[in-house]
Amino acid sequence: MLTHNVLRGVAATALTLSALGLGMGTANAAEKDGYLTETEFGLFCYENQENSVFDLAARDRNFTDDWFKGSRSCAGQNVNDNTRSYLNRSGCVWYVNTHIEWQGSQGTIPAGYRGNASDTFKDQISSALPGC
DSSP, X not given: OHHHHHHHHHHHHHHHHHHHHHHHHHOOOOTTSSOOOXXXXXXXXXXXXXXXXXXXXXXXXXXXXXXXXXXXXXXXXXXXXXXXXXXXXXXXXXXXXXXXXXXXXXXXXXXXXXXXXXXXXXXTOOEEEEOO
């Protein structure tokens, strides 16, 4: 009887831990929340993927109404024409443009790629969209 109760307790604990793990694993990360998840594309206000991040999971045609979030020094600043590096954690290529509505010069950021913006794009990006 004692062994049966111990096994029941172990099974209940395992189910609880499993449920907690599944709950945390399936929580939907929100884009534009200042946290770059494994399915998002991020633009950073500093070079080398430092300081605040603007994280995208879907296209954004106009950055003029977007703001960096979080507690770092860029938090509260407008994203438009204010990004210097990027990290593409999504499985898609991303396109960035120097003007709203995907106009102006267009750059391509492959999936899994990170880097600093070239002179053409440094502090000039105003819109972005995924290629998949």
